[in-house]
Amino acid sequence: MRLDEIATTIRSKNAGPCLLTLDLLFPNQEAFEFVCERISDLRLHVSRCYAKPAAQVRIFAYEPALSIKITIPRDIMSGDIGDRDVYGAQQHAPLLEVAL
Amino acid sequence: MSAALRLVEAFSRGDRRPLRILGASGQLGYGIPSAAFEEGLRRKPDMIGCDMGSIDIGPNYLGSGAMATTRVGAKRDLRKVLISARSLGIPLVIGSAGSAGAAPHLAQTLAIIREIAREDGLHIKLATIAADIPREEIKLAIRARKVMPLDTMPELSEDEVNAASNVVAQMGLEAVRRGLETGADVVVAGRACDTAIFAALPAMLGFPVGLATHMAKIVECASICCVPGGRDSILATLDDEGFVLESMNPTRAATPSSVAAHSLYEQASPFTIHEPGGTVDLSHVRYGALDARRTRVSGAHFEPAETIRVKLEGARLVGQRSVLLCAATDPRFIERHEAIFAGLQDLVRCLACEDAPEDYTLFFRFYGVNGGHDWKTPAPSPREAFILAECIAPTLERAEEVIRTTKQGLLHYGFEGRLSTAGNVAFPFTPPEVAIGPAFRFNIFHLMEADHVERLFPINVETL
Numbered sequence: 259m260r261l262d263e264i265a266t267t268i269r270s271k272n273a274g275p276c277l278l279t280l281d282l283l284f285p286n287q288e289a290f291e292f293v294c295e296r297i298s299d300l301r302l303h304v305s306r307c308y309a310k311p312a313a314q315v316r317i318f319a320y321e322p323a324l325s326i327k328i329t330i331p332r333d334i335m336s337g338d339i340g341d342r343d344v345y346g347a348q349q350h351a352p353l354l355e356v357a358l
Numbered sequence: 359m360s361a362a363l364r365l366v367e368a369f370s371r372g373d374r375r376p377l378r379i380l381g382a383s384g385q386l387g388y389g390i391p392s393a394a395f396e397e398g399l400r401r402k403p404d405m406i407g408c409d410m411g412s413i414d415i416g417p418n419y420l421g422s423g424a425m426a427t428t429r430v431g432a433k434r435d436l437r438k439v440l441i442s443a444r445s446l447g448i449p450l451v452i453g454s455a456g457s458a459g460a461a462p463h464l465a466q467t468l469a470i471i472r473e474i475a476r477e478d479g480l481h482i483k484l485a486t487i488a489a490d491i492p493r494e495e496i497k498l499a500i501r502a503r504k505v506m507p508l509d510t511m512p513e514l515s516e517d518e519v520n521a522a523s524n525v526v527a528q529m530g531l532e533a534v535r536r537g538l539e540t541g542a543d544v545v546v547a548g549r550a551c552d553t554a555i556f557a558a559l560p561a562m563l564g565f566p567v568g569l570a571t572h573m574a575k576i577v578e579c580a581s582i583c584c585v586p587g588g589r590d591s592i593l594a595t596l597d598d599e600g601f602v603l604e605s606m607n608p609t610r611a612a613t614p615s616s617v618a619a620h621s622l623y624e625q626a627s628p629f630t631i632h633e634p635g636g637t638v639d640l641s642h643v644r645y646g647a648l649d650a651r652r653t654r655v656s657g658a659h660f661e662p663a664e665t666i667r668v669k670l671e672g673a674r675l676v677g678q679r680s681v682l683l684c685a686a687t688d689p690r691f692i693e694r695h696e697a698i699f700a701g702l703q704d705l706v707r708c709l710a711c712e713d714a715p716e717d718y719t720l721f722f723r724f725y726g727v728n729g730g731h732d733w734k735t736p737a738p739s740p741r742e743a744f745i746l747a748e749c750i751a752p753t754l755e756r757a758e759e760v761i762r763t764t765k766q767g768l769l770h771y772g773f774e775g776r777l778s779t780a781g782n783v784a785f786p787f788t789p790p791e792v793a794i795g796p797a798f799r800f801n802i803f804h805l806m807e808a809d810h811v812e813r814l815f816p817i818n819v820e821t822l
Contacts, residue, residue, distance in 0.1 A: 267619070272414050273626040275800045276509035281622045283615075309734045320628040322645055323618035329626045331510045333732060337416030338799045339676060339750055340721055344416040348730045 262354040264289045270350035273329060275336035278346045280304075280328040280353060290324040296358040297326075304328055307352035328353075360483065362449045362538040362559060365404060369563045376597040377563065378403045379556055380606075381577030384589065386410040386435045386452065387427025394581070394590035394606035399442055401593050401606075406443050407555040408435075409578045410467070411454025413671060413800075414624070421523050421673030421798030423462030432456075433470045437478065440471065440544065444480050450544045451534060451555045453578075458671075459549025460524035461490050467546060475822035482544050482822040485537040487815050489526040489548030491670060493519050495814070496806065504807035508669070509626075511803050518801045522672035525802055529668070530634035531571070533815035534558035540819050548815075549671065551633060552578035560596055568660035571638045573601040575631055576620055576655075583620035584610035600656030602648060612653045614645035634669070634811070636662040665807050668814065672802030677718070679797040680757035682747040682765050683790050684783040690775050691782055692739050695724055698773050698782075705767045710760050718751035718760050745783065750797050761791050 261268060267283035284290040293300065297317055305312040308330055316329045334341045343349055359367075365377075380403035383390045387410065411419075415426050425432060436452075443450035456463025468486060475482055497516050499505045505514050519525065526549035535558040537545035547554065556574035561567055573594045576583050581590040583603065590607035603612040621640055622628045631638040643657040686692055699722045707716055723729040726743030747764050751757035769781050776782075808814055 271624050273624055274509055275413055275417075275803055276511060277626050279622075279624070279626055281619070283619050307734060316626075318628055320618075320622060322643060323615060323622060323628070325619055325622055325628070327622050327625075327628055335510075335800060336414070337418065339719055339797070342723060342728075342730055342732060345414050351731060352733070352735070 259292065260355060260357045264292065268350050268353055270346055270348070272332070272336050272346040276332060278330050278332045278349055280350055282326045282328070282353070284324045287324065290321070293326055293358060294319050299358050300326070300356070303356045304330065304353070307356065360449065360541045360543055361447050362405070362562065363541050365559070366562055376595050377560055377565065379559070379573070379577060379594045379596065380406045381556065381580050381592045381594065382406050382439050383408045383435060383591070384579040384582065386439070387425070387432035389431070389589070390435050390438055391590050391607070395438065395442070397606040398591040398593055399446060402446070403448060403593065405449045405451065405559050406439055407451045407453070407577070408439055409453050409552045409555060411457045411459050411463070411549065415457060417673035417798040417800045419463070420458035420460060420526070420671060421675060422796055423460065423524065425463060425466055426457040429466070429470065432467070433474065436467070436470055437474045440474055440480060440482070441478060444482065444543065449538060449559065451547070451558065452545070453534070453547045453550035453552060453555035455546050455548055458524070458526070459489050459547070460526045461488065461548070462524070464488060464546065464548045471544070471546065472822060480822065483542045483819065484822055485540045485542035485545045485817055485819050487529060487533050487537050487545065487547045487817050489529055489550065489815060491525050491527050491814060493525065496525065496670065499806050505670070506805050508803050508805060514802060514804045518674070519672070521674040522802055523674060523798070525670060525672035527668040527670050527806065527814060528634070529815045530554050531558040531561050532635060532811060535562050536812065537817055538562060540817060542819060553631065553633060565596055566598060566660065568638050568658040569601060569656070570596060571631060571633060571660060572640065572643065572655065572658035576603060576617065579620070579623070581605040581607060581610045582623070583617045584612045585616045586610060587616070600654050602652055602654045604652045608651070611651040614647050614653050617653045617655060618645045634666050634808070636660055666811050667805040668808050668811070670802050670804045670806050671800065673798045674801045676797050676799045677750040677752055678754040678757045679794040680749050680751070680754065680761040681792050681794060682745070682761050683792065684765070684768070684785050685742060685744050686783055687742040688778050688782070689739060690777065691773070692727070692743050694773050694775065695727065695743070698771055701773070702764065702767050702771055705771070706760060706764050709767070710763050718749050718756060720747065720749045720760060720764060722747050754793055754795060758791065758793050765791060
């Protein structure tokens with residue numbers, strides 16, 4: 259199942275200038291739990307798509323919002339030389355195609 | 359007596375009641391939709407708050423002292439909230455003045471407010487709170503091992519402190535509270551935690567700090583916590599057990615899931631909010647629908663810290679920026695772009711440096727391929743692609759020299775398999791080079807232990 263088929267929101271943003279945070283919001287308990295049961299698989303996908311060691315990929319399941327948050331270090335600090343996305347708002351795209 | 363002090367007096371007489379807080383704008387200066395704002399005023403709010411800044415906008419504004427919004431946009435929005443707060447006789451709190459909240463930003467914001475007061479005949483007792491941290495203070499803290507890096511930052515050196523063009527710290531609700539306690543009608547804070555803007559008055563009145571801070575974290579973004587999200591004003595009604603959120607635009611709904619989702623927004627973790635004076639624990643928060651458009655939130659708990667730690671932010675100049683804008687439509691060029699850009703680096707180095715060492719950085723974002731994201735997985739080639747070449751050099755003249763050399767080199771670069779020998783790129787206009795000017799980087803993003811937090815954020819009161 260691809261994430262863009264089960265999530266209602268897939269977004270990215272800075273969490274401070276050093277970190278990128280990706281939020282997945284799900285429409286119901288079933289979809290949320292489907293992904294919660296596959297967190298280790300999700301971590302491997304994120305690690306591969308964003309070229310980060312798995313240990314740097316922090317994943318939080320937040321049940322009140324039926325959501326999963328993924329936080330990783332940015333490649334380049336926000337606005338530093340060579341940065342591509344100062345706000346970090348367009349870094350979610352690789353997640354769209356992740357299939358669990 | 360100011361409205362804030364009247365509330366304190368009434369509450370101390372035992373006249374406690376829920377507090378109504380209007381979040382007018384999450385980004386003052388980009389427009390406040392009038393219909394929702396006026397609906398908010400009709401609800402007789404006890405205060406109006408506006409956030410004016412953020413670190414998300416990058417290092418340029420903090421480094422240069424410029425505002426991110428136009429002066430005319432900031433003045434339009436400031437006039438709207440100043441006139442409304444004065445006509446209702448309620449406090450107005452503005453945080454992170456002028457985008458980055460350092461001395462030049464605060465000065466520009468105050469100049470606009472004084473201008474409005476003069477033009478509109480407003481009488482205002484104004485408290486301003488500076489957030490600039492003296493370099494010596496930070497160096498002493500470094501030597502006392504009271505400064506620690508945040509996230510992926512390296513340890514802070516005294517050289518970096520010297521290099522920063524502005525250094526601020528995010529003030530907490532304690533500083534804004536001192537501003538309100540002066541009897542001011544309007545409090546304008548330099549760099550401030552967005553929560554401080556909205557949580558200071560509730561804290562003064564004895565509402566639980568955890569609830570007030572959680573409420574503040576949500577209303578500082580106006581109606582972004584709603585479905586559909588938007589910039590319309592939002593009203594929070596806070597009592598001792600929780601708070602209710604309602605967008606002042608009737609087409610936007612604050613639902614339990616939309617509000618819960620907002621707890622994630624721009625936060626590394628959904629379970630905690632870190633403040634200078636402690637941490638708000640959100641693990642036991644409950645969200646319940648009052649009706650289709652209103653949600654009640656409860657359960658946030660504040661844990662005071664033993665040591666107050668403020669977040670320092672600083673930005674330094676790294677050089678002068680000049681860019682080149684052009685496009686490629688030839689599939690052979692697009693296919694071989696990596697080798698072309700690498701070869702061009704060598705060519706430009708030979709032409710612009712001759713035997714001297716390279717004193718600039720030159721790099722290429724290839725939109726259509728890797729302009730907005732540095733993809734780690736392969737993808738098919740696009741039909742055409744846009745090239746943004748960027749040079750950062752010690753002087754603007756040098757950056758322009760490098761970027762114009764790059765332009766000519768790119769136009770005629772001979773690559774393997776080239777069929778189109780009259781020119782490799784399309785220029786949308788000439789000159790295709792743009793001299794942008796100073797480039798900055800965040801060089802300070804650290805926590806500093808603060809024993810005398812009052813001294814860090816001094817207050818000045820004036821009467822307009």
